[in-house]
Amino acid sequence: MTVQTLSENVSLKNESRRARWILYFVYLQALFLILTYIVGVWLGTEIHNATITTPDLVVHGILASGFALLSAVVGFLAALENQKRVAISNLALFFITIVAGATGFAYLGNNSSSNQILVTNLSMMTTIGIAMPITGYSLAKISRSASGLKSNEHSSLSSLMTYFALVALSFTVIAGTAVETIALYAFAVVLHVGLAAFTVSLVLGIVILSVLEGSTLDKTGSRSWVPQRVIYSLLGLAAISIAGGDGVITVTVGGVSYVVVMAELTVLIYSFLLLSIEAPLHLNLAFFRRPVSKSALKQQE
Amino acid sequence: MEREEIGNLGLRGLSLTLRLCYANFLVYLLLYVTGMYINIYVTSGVNTIGISDITNIVHMVLAIVNFAFTFVIMVVGFLYAMRKVALFSLGAVASLVIATVGGMLFLSTGGGRQSGDITLLGGWVMSFLFMLALFLSYYATLKIVRAIRITELVKPTEQRMT
Numbered sequence: 001m002t003v004q005t006l007s008e009n010v011s012l013k014n015e016s017r018r019a020r021w022i023l024y025f026v027y028l029q030a031l032f033l034i035l036t037y038i039v040g041v042w043l044g045t046e047i048h049n050a051t052i053t054t055p056d057l058v059v060h061g062i063l064a065s066g067f068a069l070l071s072a073v074v075g076f077l078a079a080l081e082n083q084k085r086v087a088i089s090n091l092a093l094f095f096i097t098i099v100a101g102a103t104g105f106a107y108l109g110n111n112s113s114s115n116q117i118l119v120t121n122l123s124m125m126t127t128i129g130i131a132m133p134i135t136g137y138s139l140a141k142i143s144r145s146a147s148g149l150k151s152n153e154h155s156s157l158s159s160l161m162t163y164f165a166l167v168a169l170s171f172t173v174i175a176g177t178a179v180e181t182i183a184l185y186a187f188a189v190v191l192h193v194g195l196a197a198f199t200v201s202l203v204l205g206i207v208i209l210s211v212l213e214g215s216t217l218d219k220t221g222s223r224s225w226v227p228q229r230v231i232y233s234l235l236g237l238a239a240i241s242i243a244g245g246d247g248v249i250t251v252t253v254g255g256v257s258y259v260v261v262m263a264e265l266t267v268l269i270y271s272f273l274l275l276s277i278e279a280p281l282h283l284n285l286a287f288f289r290r291p292v293s294k295s296a297l298k299q300q301e
Numbered sequence: 302m303e304r305e306e307i308g309n310l311g312l313r314g315l316s317l318t319l320r321l322c323y324a325n326f327l328v329y330l331l332l333y334v335t336g337m338y339i340n341i342y343v344t345s346g347v348n349t350i351g352i353s354d355i356t357n358i359v360h361m362v363l364a365i366v367n368f369a370f371t372f373v374i375m376v377v378g379f380l381y382a383m384r385k386v387a388l389f390s391l392g393a394v395a396s397l398v399i400a401t402v403g404g405m406l407f408l409s410t411g412g413g414r415q416s417g418d419i420t421l422l423g424g425w426v427m428s429f430l431f432m433l434a435l436f437l438s439y440y441a442t443l444k445i446v447r448a449i450r451i452t453e454l455v456k457p458t459e460q461r462m463t
Contacts, residue, residue, distance in 0.1 A: 014309065021380055052352055053409050065365060072369040073376050076321065080314045080377070098365055102358050109353020 015081070019146035022077045026142055029070035030135045030274055034267040036063040037128050041263035044121060045256040052108055061104075067131075068097040074138060086141050089134045093127075100127040118181050125177035129170030132270055136166045136277055143278045158209040158229060162277050165202035165236075169269060172196045176262075189251075196247065200240050203269075206233040206276060229276045236272035239265050307448045308383035312456065315449045318377050322442040325370040328363055329435050335360040336431070340424075349413035357408075364404070368397045371434065374441060383448065389441035393434040400430035 039060040043050060050057045075090030100123045107120040140159055172195040178188035210229040243265035250258040310318065335356055343350050350357050371393045378387030403426030410420045 018380060052405070065368075068365065069369050069372055072373050076317075076373045077376070077380070079317060080310065080381075094369065098362055101365065102362050105358045105361060106353045109351050 016146055016148055018077070018081060019142055022074060022081065023139070023142045023146050025070055025074050025077065026135060026138045029067060029074055030139070030271070032063055032067035032070055033128065033131050033135060034271065036060065036067050037267060038260075038263060039063060040124060040128075041260055045259050049111055050108070051111075057108075061101075064097065064101060064104075068094055068101070071097060071131075078138070078142070081145070083141060083145070086138045090138060093131055093134050096130060097127050100124045121177050121180060122174070125174050129174045132170040132173075133163055133166040136163060136274055139274055140277045156209075156213060158206050158213060158233075159277055161202055161205045161209055162233075162273055165199055165206060166270070166273055168195055168199040168202055169266070169273070172199055173266060193247070196240070196244060199269075200237070200244070203233060203237045203240055203273070206273075207237060210276070232272045232276035236269050236276065239268040239272060243269065306383050306385055306444065307451050307455075308378075308381040308386075310377070310381040310383070310448075312449065312452050314377075314381070315445060315452060318374065319442070319445050319449060321370055321374060322438070322445060325367065325374070325438060326442075328367045328370060329438070332360065332363045332367055332431070335363060336428070344413045347413065347415055349411055349416060350408070351412060352408055361404075364397075364401065368394070368401070371397060371438060374438075378441070383444065385444045386441045389437045389444070393437040393441070396430040396434040396437065400427045400434065403427035403430065 039056060043054075043056050043060055047054065047056055071090050071094040075087050075094060078084075078090060079087035103120045103123045107116050110116045140163075172192060175188050175192040175195055178184045179192055181188070207230060210226065210233055213226070213229075243262050246258055246262045246265060250262065308315075339350055339356055339360060343354070343356065352358075352361075371390055375387055375390035375394055378384070378390055403423045406423030407420055407427060408423075410416060410423065413420065414424075
Protein backbone atom coordinates (compact mmCIF):
# COMPACT_ATOMS: atom_id res chain seq x y z
CA MET A 1 0.00 0.00 0.00
CA THR A 2 1.47 3.39 -1.00
CA VAL A 3 1.61 6.47 1.24
CA GLN A 4 -0.97 8.17 -0.99
CA THR A 5 -3.57 5.38 -0.63
CA LEU A 6 -2.95 5.27 3.12
CA SER A 7 -3.61 9.02 3.44
CA GLU A 8 -6.69 8.68 1.19
CA ASN A 9 -8.03 5.94 3.49
CA VAL A 10 -7.46 8.10 6.57
CA SER A 11 -9.17 11.09 4.93
CA LEU A 12 -12.14 8.93 3.86
CA LYS A 13 -12.43 7.58 7.40
CA ASN A 14 -12.35 11.15 8.80
CA GLU A 15 -14.99 12.29 6.30
CA SER A 16 -17.23 9.39 7.21
CA ARG A 17 -16.78 10.09 10.93
CA ARG A 18 -17.69 13.77 10.49
CA ALA A 19 -20.68 12.87 8.29
CA ARG A 20 -21.86 10.60 11.10
CA TRP A 21 -21.71 13.59 13.47
CA ILE A 22 -23.82 15.67 11.08
CA LEU A 23 -26.23 12.74 10.84
CA TYR A 24 -26.70 12.80 14.64
CA PHE A 25 -27.37 16.55 14.43
CA VAL A 26 -30.02 15.94 11.70
CA TYR A 27 -31.73 13.34 13.93
CA LEU A 28 -31.69 15.84 16.79
CA GLN A 29 -33.02 18.56 14.46
CA ALA A 30 -35.94 16.29 13.44
CA LEU A 31 -36.64 15.50 17.11
CA PHE A 32 -36.73 19.22 17.97
CA LEU A 33 -39.01 19.85 14.98
CA ILE A 34 -41.44 17.17 16.19
CA LEU A 35 -41.51 18.46 19.76
CA THR A 36 -41.83 22.13 18.66
CA TYR A 37 -44.77 21.18 16.43
CA ILE A 38 -46.61 19.19 19.11
CA VAL A 39 -46.16 21.82 21.84
CA GLY A 40 -47.08 24.56 19.31
CA VAL A 41 -50.33 22.83 18.31
CA TRP A 42 -51.12 22.27 22.00
CA LEU A 43 -50.51 25.98 22.68
CA GLY A 44 -52.60 27.09 19.70
CA THR A 45 -55.60 24.92 20.49
CA GLU A 46 -55.69 24.48 24.27
CA ILE A 47 -54.18 27.64 25.77
CA HIS A 48 -55.70 31.06 25.25
CA ASN A 49 -54.08 34.43 25.95
CA ALA A 50 -50.56 33.06 26.30
CA THR A 51 -48.01 35.52 27.74
CA ILE A 52 -44.21 35.57 27.87
CA THR A 53 -44.23 33.74 31.22
CA THR A 54 -46.67 30.92 30.26
CA PRO A 55 -44.65 27.72 30.95
CA ASP A 56 -45.82 25.95 27.76
CA LEU A 57 -44.83 28.98 25.73
CA VAL A 58 -41.37 29.06 27.30
CA VAL A 59 -40.97 25.33 26.44
CA HIS A 60 -42.16 25.98 22.88
CA GLY A 61 -39.71 28.89 22.54
CA ILE A 62 -36.78 26.82 23.81
CA LEU A 63 -37.65 23.91 21.48
CA ALA A 64 -38.05 26.22 18.48
CA SER A 65 -34.73 27.91 19.29
CA GLY A 66 -33.10 24.48 19.54
CA PHE A 67 -34.50 23.58 16.13
CA ALA A 68 -33.24 26.84 14.57
CA LEU A 69 -29.85 26.32 16.18
CA LEU A 70 -29.54 22.77 14.86
CA SER A 71 -30.55 23.93 11.36
CA ALA A 72 -27.67 26.43 11.48
CA VAL A 73 -25.25 23.78 12.79
CA VAL A 74 -26.25 21.22 10.11
CA GLY A 75 -26.11 23.92 7.39
CA PHE A 76 -22.65 25.15 8.31
CA LEU A 77 -21.14 21.70 8.90
CA ALA A 78 -22.56 20.57 5.55
CA ALA A 79 -20.90 23.61 3.92
CA LEU A 80 -17.59 22.57 5.45
CA GLU A 81 -18.07 19.04 4.06
CA ASN A 82 -18.89 20.32 0.54
CA GLN A 83 -22.56 19.28 0.70
CA LYS A 84 -23.77 22.40 -1.09
CA ARG A 85 -27.51 21.66 -1.38
CA VAL A 86 -27.84 20.44 2.21
CA ALA A 87 -25.99 23.56 3.39
CA ILE A 88 -28.09 26.04 1.42
CA SER A 89 -31.43 24.42 2.31
CA ASN A 90 -30.62 24.23 6.02
CA LEU A 91 -29.26 27.78 6.23
CA ALA A 92 -32.38 29.04 4.42
CA LEU A 93 -34.47 27.04 6.91
CA PHE A 94 -32.58 28.70 9.78
CA PHE A 95 -33.49 32.20 8.54
CA ILE A 96 -37.13 31.22 7.79
CA THR A 97 -37.44 29.83 11.34
CA ILE A 98 -36.17 33.10 12.76
CA VAL A 99 -38.70 35.12 10.76
CA ALA A 100 -41.48 32.79 12.03
CA GLY A 101 -40.16 33.30 15.57
CA ALA A 102 -40.38 37.08 15.08
CA THR A 103 -44.09 36.77 14.20
CA GLY A 104 -44.47 34.85 17.47
CA PHE A 105 -42.96 37.77 19.38
CA ALA A 106 -45.39 40.15 17.64
CA TYR A 107 -48.29 37.82 18.56
CA LEU A 108 -47.36 37.94 22.26
CA GLY A 109 -47.87 41.71 22.32
CA ASN A 110 -51.15 41.54 20.41
CA ASN A 111 -52.74 38.14 21.10
CA SER A 112 -56.35 39.18 20.55
CA SER A 113 -56.01 40.28 16.90
CA SER A 114 -57.37 37.64 14.51
CA ASN A 115 -55.08 38.92 11.76
CA GLN A 116 -52.02 38.52 13.98
CA ILE A 117 -53.15 34.99 14.96
CA LEU A 118 -53.52 34.06 11.26
CA VAL A 119 -50.07 35.43 10.35
CA THR A 120 -48.40 33.69 13.31
CA ASN A 121 -50.12 30.32 12.71
CA LEU A 122 -49.46 30.28 8.98
CA SER A 123 -45.84 31.43 9.21
CA MET A 124 -45.00 28.88 11.92
CA MET A 125 -46.79 26.02 10.16
CA THR A 126 -45.17 26.96 6.84
CA THR A 127 -41.81 26.72 8.56
CA ILE A 128 -42.71 23.26 9.89
CA GLY A 129 -43.91 22.34 6.39
CA ILE A 130 -40.69 23.52 4.72
CA ALA A 131 -38.59 21.80 7.37
CA MET A 132 -40.13 18.34 6.82
CA PRO A 133 -38.74 17.66 3.31
CA ILE A 134 -35.49 19.52 4.09
CA THR A 135 -34.68 17.30 7.07
CA GLY A 136 -35.60 14.22 4.98
CA TYR A 137 -33.31 15.33 2.15
CA SER A 138 -30.46 16.15 4.56
CA LEU A 139 -30.84 12.78 6.24
CA ALA A 140 -30.72 10.92 2.91
CA LYS A 141 -27.70 12.85 1.61
CA ILE A 142 -25.67 12.78 4.81
CA SER A 143 -26.37 9.11 5.53
CA ARG A 144 -25.05 8.28 2.05
CA SER A 145 -21.77 10.04 2.70
CA ALA A 146 -21.59 8.58 6.23
CA SER A 147 -21.77 5.09 4.74
CA GLY A 148 -19.01 5.99 2.25
CA LEU A 149 -21.21 6.32 -0.87
CA LYS A 150 -20.63 9.14 -3.33
CA SER A 151 -23.23 11.92 -3.05
CA ASN A 152 -23.66 12.18 -6.83
CA GLU A 153 -24.90 8.59 -7.11
CA HIS A 154 -28.59 8.38 -8.03
CA SER A 155 -31.17 8.02 -5.26
CA SER A 156 -33.46 5.00 -5.34
CA LEU A 157 -37.02 5.40 -6.62
CA SER A 158 -38.49 4.74 -3.17
CA SER A 159 -36.28 7.51 -1.70
CA LEU A 160 -37.52 9.95 -4.36
CA MET A 161 -41.11 8.99 -3.61
CA THR A 162 -40.42 9.53 0.10
CA TYR A 163 -39.26 13.11 -0.66
CA PHE A 164 -42.50 13.68 -2.60
CA ALA A 165 -44.55 12.22 0.27
CA LEU A 166 -42.79 14.56 2.73
CA VAL A 167 -43.54 17.56 0.49
CA ALA A 168 -47.21 16.48 0.16
CA LEU A 169 -47.41 15.99 3.95
CA SER A 170 -46.00 19.47 4.54
CA PHE A 171 -48.58 21.04 2.21
CA THR A 172 -51.31 19.04 4.00
CA VAL A 173 -50.14 20.52 7.33
CA ILE A 174 -50.13 24.08 5.94
CA ALA A 175 -53.62 23.66 4.39
CA GLY A 176 -54.81 22.17 7.71
CA THR A 177 -53.69 25.31 9.53
CA ALA A 178 -55.59 27.53 7.10
CA VAL A 179 -58.81 25.60 8.05
CA GLU A 180 -58.81 27.54 11.35
CA THR A 181 -59.39 30.81 9.44
CA ILE A 182 -63.07 31.46 8.66
CA ALA A 183 -62.36 33.31 5.40
CA LEU A 184 -60.31 30.41 4.04
CA TYR A 185 -62.34 27.55 5.59
CA ALA A 186 -64.06 25.95 2.53
CA PHE A 187 -61.03 26.22 0.25
CA ALA A 188 -58.63 25.02 2.96
CA VAL A 189 -60.78 21.97 3.86
CA VAL A 190 -60.96 20.81 0.23
CA LEU A 191 -57.22 21.39 -0.23
CA HIS A 192 -56.36 19.65 3.06
CA VAL A 193 -58.43 16.54 2.24
CA GLY A 194 -57.10 16.38 -1.33
CA LEU A 195 -53.48 16.72 -0.24
CA ALA A 196 -53.98 14.15 2.53
CA ALA A 197 -55.34 11.67 -0.03
CA PHE A 198 -52.36 12.43 -2.28
CA THR A 199 -49.98 11.78 0.62
CA VAL A 200 -51.70 8.44 1.30
CA SER A 201 -51.21 7.39 -2.32
CA LEU A 202 -47.53 8.42 -2.21
CA VAL A 203 -46.90 6.46 1.00
CA LEU A 204 -48.61 3.45 -0.59
CA GLY A 205 -46.27 3.98 -3.55
CA ILE A 206 -43.26 3.85 -1.19
CA VAL A 207 -44.47 0.49 0.16
CA ILE A 208 -44.85 -0.92 -3.35
CA LEU A 209 -41.51 0.45 -4.60
CA SER A 210 -39.70 -0.78 -1.48
CA VAL A 211 -41.02 -4.30 -2.17
CA LEU A 212 -40.21 -4.05 -5.89
CA GLU A 213 -36.62 -2.99 -5.11
CA GLY A 214 -36.12 -6.53 -3.87
CA SER A 215 -37.00 -8.04 -7.23
CA THR A 216 -34.15 -6.35 -9.12
CA LEU A 217 -30.49 -7.20 -8.97
CA ASP A 218 -27.70 -4.64 -8.68
CA LYS A 219 -24.36 -4.66 -10.54
CA THR A 220 -22.80 -7.08 -8.06
CA GLY A 221 -25.63 -9.55 -8.55
CA SER A 222 -27.17 -9.12 -5.09
CA ARG A 223 -30.66 -7.87 -4.30
CA SER A 224 -30.92 -4.30 -2.95
CA TRP A 225 -33.92 -5.07 -0.76
CA VAL A 226 -34.22 -3.23 2.57
CA PRO A 227 -37.03 -4.94 4.54
CA GLN A 228 -36.93 -2.22 7.22
CA ARG A 229 -38.01 0.34 4.59
CA VAL A 230 -41.14 -1.73 3.87
CA ILE A 231 -41.97 -1.94 7.58
CA TYR A 232 -41.44 1.79 8.25
CA SER A 233 -43.51 2.81 5.21
CA LEU A 234 -46.28 0.40 6.24
CA LEU A 235 -46.28 1.96 9.72
CA GLY A 236 -46.45 5.40 8.06
CA LEU A 237 -49.41 4.22 6.00
CA ALA A 238 -51.16 2.96 9.15
CA ALA A 239 -50.54 6.29 10.93
CA ILE A 240 -51.84 8.38 8.01
CA SER A 241 -54.96 6.18 7.77
CA ILE A 242 -55.72 6.73 11.46
CA ALA A 243 -55.09 10.48 10.97
CA GLY A 244 -57.66 10.43 8.15
CA GLY A 245 -60.19 8.77 10.46
CA ASP A 246 -59.41 11.33 13.15
CA GLY A 247 -60.01 14.09 10.58
CA VAL A 248 -63.46 12.70 9.82
CA ILE A 249 -64.28 12.66 13.56
CA THR A 250 -63.05 16.28 13.88
CA VAL A 251 -65.36 17.42 11.08
CA THR A 252 -68.41 15.48 12.30
CA VAL A 253 -68.10 15.64 16.12
CA GLY A 254 -65.85 18.71 16.51
CA GLY A 255 -63.50 19.44 19.40
CA VAL A 256 -59.96 20.74 19.34
CA SER A 257 -58.53 17.72 21.20
CA TYR A 258 -58.91 15.73 17.97
CA VAL A 259 -56.75 18.33 16.23
CA VAL A 260 -53.99 17.68 18.78
CA VAL A 261 -54.32 13.92 18.11
CA MET A 262 -54.05 14.62 14.36
CA ALA A 263 -50.86 16.62 14.94
CA GLU A 264 -49.40 13.77 16.97
CA LEU A 265 -50.25 11.32 14.18
CA THR A 266 -48.68 13.70 11.64
CA VAL A 267 -45.37 13.62 13.49
CA LEU A 268 -45.60 9.81 13.57
CA ILE A 269 -46.01 9.77 9.77
CA TYR A 270 -43.11 12.20 9.43
CA SER A 271 -40.90 10.05 11.69
CA PHE A 272 -41.70 6.83 9.81
CA LEU A 273 -41.01 8.51 6.46
CA LEU A 274 -37.67 9.78 7.76
CA LEU A 275 -36.81 6.32 9.05
CA SER A 276 -37.78 4.77 5.72
CA ILE A 277 -35.34 7.14 3.94
CA GLU A 278 -32.38 6.15 6.04
CA ALA A 279 -33.79 2.77 7.15
CA PRO A 280 -31.60 2.33 10.24
CA LEU A 281 -31.47 -0.77 12.47
CA HIS A 282 -30.42 -2.97 9.55
CA LEU A 283 -30.73 -6.64 10.37
CA ASN A 284 -28.48 -9.16 8.70
CA LEU A 285 -31.03 -10.92 6.55
CA ALA A 286 -28.55 -12.59 4.20
CA PHE A 287 -29.68 -16.04 5.37
CA PHE A 288 -33.24 -15.12 4.42
CA ARG A 289 -32.41 -14.28 0.82
CA ARG A 290 -32.30 -16.96 -1.85
CA PRO A 291 -28.96 -17.26 -3.64
CA VAL A 292 -29.12 -15.72 -7.10
CA SER A 293 -28.90 -18.26 -9.90
CA LYS A 294 -26.69 -17.58 -12.92
CA SER A 295 -29.68 -17.88 -15.25
CA ALA A 296 -31.48 -15.07 -13.38
CA LEU A 297 -28.41 -12.86 -13.75
CA LYS A 298 -28.19 -13.62 -17.47
CA GLN A 299 -31.89 -12.89 -17.90
CA GLN A 300 -31.45 -9.46 -16.31
CA GLU A 301 -28.45 -8.68 -18.51
CA MET B 302 4.78 26.71 16.12
CA GLU B 303 4.78 23.42 18.05
CA ARG B 304 1.97 24.36 20.41
CA GLU B 305 -0.28 25.97 17.82
CA GLU B 306 -3.66 24.43 17.08
CA ILE B 307 -4.50 24.23 13.41
CA GLY B 308 -7.09 21.43 13.65
CA ASN B 309 -8.07 19.28 10.68
CA LEU B 310 -10.42 21.71 8.98
CA GLY B 311 -8.22 22.67 6.02
CA LEU B 312 -7.65 26.12 4.58
CA ARG B 313 -11.05 26.36 2.83
CA GLY B 314 -12.96 25.36 5.97
CA LEU B 315 -10.92 27.73 8.14
CA SER B 316 -11.64 30.63 5.77
CA LEU B 317 -15.34 29.79 5.81
CA THR B 318 -15.36 29.72 9.63
CA LEU B 319 -13.49 33.03 9.71
CA ARG B 320 -16.20 34.57 7.52
CA LEU B 321 -18.79 33.29 9.96
CA CYS B 322 -16.84 34.96 12.78
CA TYR B 323 -16.85 38.26 10.87
CA ALA B 324 -20.61 37.93 10.27
CA ASN B 325 -20.98 37.27 13.99
CA PHE B 326 -19.14 40.49 14.82
CA LEU B 327 -21.50 42.39 12.53
CA VAL B 328 -24.42 40.85 14.45
CA TYR B 329 -22.74 41.82 17.75
CA LEU B 330 -22.51 45.41 16.48
CA LEU B 331 -26.18 45.55 15.43
CA LEU B 332 -27.17 43.91 18.73
CA TYR B 333 -25.26 46.63 20.57
CA VAL B 334 -26.84 49.42 18.50
CA THR B 335 -30.42 48.15 18.99
CA GLY B 336 -29.73 47.51 22.71
CA MET B 337 -28.42 51.06 23.13
CA TYR B 338 -31.42 52.47 21.22
CA ILE B 339 -33.76 50.66 23.62
CA ASN B 340 -31.69 51.82 26.61
CA ILE B 341 -31.29 55.49 25.66
CA TYR B 342 -34.38 56.37 23.65
CA VAL B 343 -37.06 53.92 24.76
CA THR B 344 -36.56 53.15 28.44
CA SER B 345 -34.51 56.21 29.46
CA GLY B 346 -37.40 57.98 31.13
CA VAL B 347 -40.65 56.51 32.35
CA ASN B 348 -41.24 54.51 29.18
CA THR B 349 -41.25 50.72 29.18
CA ILE B 350 -40.61 48.26 26.39
CA GLY B 351 -42.88 45.32 25.51
CA ILE B 352 -42.07 42.08 23.74
CA SER B 353 -43.86 43.11 20.53
CA ASP B 354 -42.14 46.52 20.12
CA ILE B 355 -40.39 46.49 16.76
CA THR B 356 -36.96 47.47 18.14
CA ASN B 357 -37.25 44.74 20.73
CA ILE B 358 -38.20 42.14 18.08
CA VAL B 359 -35.17 43.16 15.97
CA HIS B 360 -32.98 43.00 19.09
CA MET B 361 -34.26 39.50 19.98
CA VAL B 362 -33.90 38.19 16.43
CA LEU B 363 -30.31 39.47 16.36
CA ALA B 364 -29.70 37.81 19.73
CA ILE B 365 -30.88 34.46 18.31
CA VAL B 366 -28.67 34.83 15.20
CA ASN B 367 -25.72 35.82 17.40
CA PHE B 368 -26.25 32.81 19.67
CA ALA B 369 -26.59 30.45 16.69
CA PHE B 370 -23.39 31.71 15.01
CA THR B 371 -21.39 31.45 18.25
CA PHE B 372 -22.77 27.95 18.87
CA VAL B 373 -21.83 26.84 15.32
CA ILE B 374 -18.25 28.11 15.83
CA MET B 375 -18.11 26.16 19.10
CA VAL B 376 -19.30 22.94 17.39
CA VAL B 377 -16.74 23.42 14.60
CA GLY B 378 -14.03 23.85 17.25
CA PHE B 379 -15.00 20.61 18.98
CA LEU B 380 -15.45 18.55 15.80
CA TYR B 381 -12.33 19.72 14.00
CA ALA B 382 -9.87 19.49 16.91
CA MET B 383 -9.49 23.19 17.73
CA ARG B 384 -9.76 23.03 21.49
CA LYS B 385 -9.14 26.71 22.23
CA VAL B 386 -11.69 27.90 19.66
CA ALA B 387 -14.20 25.46 21.16
CA LEU B 388 -13.56 26.50 24.76
CA PHE B 389 -13.61 30.27 24.12
CA SER B 390 -16.85 29.87 22.12
CA LEU B 391 -18.31 27.65 24.85
CA GLY B 392 -17.66 30.49 27.32
CA ALA B 393 -19.36 32.93 24.92
CA VAL B 394 -22.35 30.59 24.51
CA ALA B 395 -22.73 30.22 28.30
CA SER B 396 -22.52 34.03 28.69
CA LEU B 397 -25.19 34.55 26.03
CA VAL B 398 -27.53 32.03 27.69
CA ILE B 399 -27.32 33.86 31.03
CA ALA B 400 -27.62 37.24 29.24
CA THR B 401 -30.83 35.99 27.57
CA VAL B 402 -32.23 35.03 30.99
CA GLY B 403 -31.36 38.58 32.11
CA GLY B 404 -33.22 39.98 29.11
CA MET B 405 -36.28 37.86 29.83
CA LEU B 406 -36.18 39.07 33.45
CA PHE B 407 -36.02 42.68 32.21
CA LEU B 408 -39.06 42.19 29.95
CA SER B 409 -41.21 40.18 32.34
CA THR B 410 -40.71 42.44 35.37
CA GLY B 411 -41.77 45.70 33.73
CA GLY B 412 -39.36 46.53 30.91
CA GLY B 413 -38.40 50.06 32.06
CA ARG B 414 -35.64 51.74 34.06
CA GLN B 415 -38.08 52.71 36.78
CA SER B 416 -39.73 49.28 36.98
CA GLY B 417 -37.74 48.21 40.03
CA ASP B 418 -34.46 46.66 41.16
CA ILE B 419 -35.04 43.24 39.56
CA THR B 420 -35.66 44.83 36.16
CA LEU B 421 -32.42 46.81 36.50
CA LEU B 422 -30.55 43.69 37.61
CA GLY B 423 -31.80 41.90 34.47
CA GLY B 424 -30.51 44.81 32.36
CA TRP B 425 -27.11 44.80 34.03
CA VAL B 426 -26.72 41.03 33.65
CA MET B 427 -27.60 41.39 29.95
CA SER B 428 -25.07 44.18 29.28
CA PHE B 429 -22.20 42.72 31.28
CA LEU B 430 -22.46 39.21 29.81
CA PHE B 431 -22.87 40.59 26.29
CA MET B 432 -19.44 42.25 26.64
CA LEU B 433 -17.92 39.07 28.06
CA ALA B 434 -19.31 37.03 25.13
CA LEU B 435 -17.90 39.57 22.66
CA PHE B 436 -14.48 39.36 24.33
CA LEU B 437 -14.47 35.52 24.22
CA SER B 438 -15.65 35.44 20.58
CA TYR B 439 -12.80 37.82 19.73
CA TYR B 440 -10.26 35.38 21.18
CA ALA B 441 -11.83 32.42 19.32
CA THR B 442 -11.54 34.44 16.06
CA LEU B 443 -7.90 35.24 16.79
CA LYS B 444 -7.17 31.51 17.12
CA ILE B 445 -8.82 30.84 13.74
CA VAL B 446 -6.84 33.67 12.09
CA ARG B 447 -3.65 32.19 13.57
CA ALA B 448 -4.52 28.70 12.28
CA ILE B 449 -5.05 30.16 8.78
CA ARG B 450 -1.67 31.92 8.86
CA ILE B 451 0.14 28.74 9.94
CA THR B 452 -1.67 26.58 7.35
CA GLU B 453 -0.72 29.09 4.64
CA LEU B 454 2.91 29.02 5.79
CA VAL B 455 3.08 25.22 5.93
CA LYS B 456 1.33 24.59 2.58
CA PRO B 457 4.09 25.86 0.21
CA THR B 458 6.68 23.80 2.15
CA GLU B 459 4.52 20.68 1.73
CA GLN B 460 4.13 21.38 -1.99
CA ARG B 461 7.92 21.72 -2.40
CA MET B 462 8.44 18.38 -0.64
CA THR B 463 6.07 16.60 -3.03
